Amino acid sequence: MPELPEVEMYKQYIDSNILNKLITDVRVKHPKILRDISADSLTSMISGSKIIGTKRIGKYLFLQSDSGEWIIFHFGMTGTVKYFRDKKDEPIHTRVLIQFKNDSFFAFDCQRLFGFVSATPSVEEYISQKNIGPDALVISKQEFLKKINKRSGKIKPVLMDQHLLSGIGNIYADEILFQSRIHPEHKICDISQHKFSLMYSLIAEVLNTAIDNKAQFTAYPSHYLIPHRMKDGVCPLNQIHQLKTTKINGRTSYFCPIHQRK
DNA sequence: GTAATTGTTCATGT
DNA sequence: CACATGAACAATTA
Numbered sequence: 023m024p025e026l027p028e029v030e031m032y033k034q035y036i037d038s039n040i041l042n043k044l045i046t047d048v049r050v051k052h053p054k055i056l057r058d059i060s061a062d063s064l065t066s067m068i069s070g071s072k073i074i075g076t077k078r079i080g081k082y083l084f085l086q087s088d089s090g091e092w093i094i095f096h097f098g099m100t101g102t103v104k105y106f107r108d109k110k111d112e113p114i115h116t117r118v119l120i121q122f123k124n125d126s127f128f129a130f131d132c133q134r135l136f137g138f139v140s141a142t143p144s145v146e147e148y149i150s151q152k153n154i155g156p157d158a159l160v161i162s163k164q165e166f167l168k169k170i171n172k173r174s175g176k177i178k179p180v181l182m183d184q185h186l187l188s189g190i191g192n193i194y195a196d197e198i199l200f201q202s203r204i205h206p207e208h209k210i211c212d213i214s215q216h217k218f219s220l221m222y223s224l225i226a227e228v229l230n231t232a233i234d235n236k237a238q239f240t241a242y243p244s245h246y247l248i249p250h251r252m253k254d255g256v257c258p259l260n261q262i263h264q265l266k267t268t269k270i271n272g273r274t275s276y277f278c279p280i281h282q283r284k
Numbered sequence: 285g286t287a288a289t290t291g292t293t294c295a296t297g298t
Numbered sequence: 299c300a301c302a303t304g305a306a307c308a309a310t311t312a
Contacts, residue, residue: 134308
């Protein structure tokens with residue numbers, strides 16, 4: 023479940039489970055999960071090394087090896103990670119399996135193979151090469167306003183543009199727009215600077231709330247859209263208005279037609 | 285069988 | 299160049 027809050031959970035999970043453990047074996051179980059790197063070079067890069075730290079930028083997770091290289095995880099739609107000791111607990115769709123000296127394991131699991139595993143000698147270089155925008159929790163208000171004012175078209179695709187700011191996907195874009203009381207198809211040029219300013223604050227508020235609740239949808243505040251974001255869902259503010267949906271760039275958007283006017 | 289799914293990238297058209 | 303759209307990638311569920 024990998025937008026920014028979910029990836030942050032994976033980071034915390036990795037930090038508390040696999041740091042500084044000696045890697046004794048690496049198995050690429052499905053080569054299609056690799057991007058810009060061969061199974062052999064990934065294996066030789068991290069075999070005999072330790073992961074000594076992690077860094078998250080948007081939906082990307084970087085694992086620092088003490089060999090000097092960084093492993094890159096992107097989770098696509100179905101990526102997840104799992105640390106386990108008993109081989110029978112290995113996830114079904116494990117694509118890369120790492121074994122540690124103490125005979126515990128770490129799996130990168132990805133059912134639909136939209137995610138990927140890669141590597142880079144420099145995170146900064148990778149980020150700039152791929153033109154990945156600043157993390158949604160790090161971008162300054164000034165930069166956010168400056169960038170968004172250069173854009174046109176509908177607001178939602180812009181919020182989800184990983185080149186402008188990174189970490190927001192379909193689900194959290196809907197939540198941020200609901201909390202901002204902005205219709206997902208509202209045009210950039212018709213939104214006031216005051217609204218953009220409000221939206222900037224709500225980006226951090228929504229994402230931090232999600233992280234505080236461990237990205238568990240059911241734990242989100244009662245005024246949040248996400249737990250109601252389903253067919254026949256109702257507006258969380260009054261339990262009356264039927265949520266509506268519309269397709270934007272091929273993705274389903276949920277919104278309240280009363281609280282989010284176009 | 286049809287449509288849908290928390291993502292990204294490419295091709296094409298405006 | 300900015301934007302919209304559809305397809306592709308692949309697996310599973312309603």
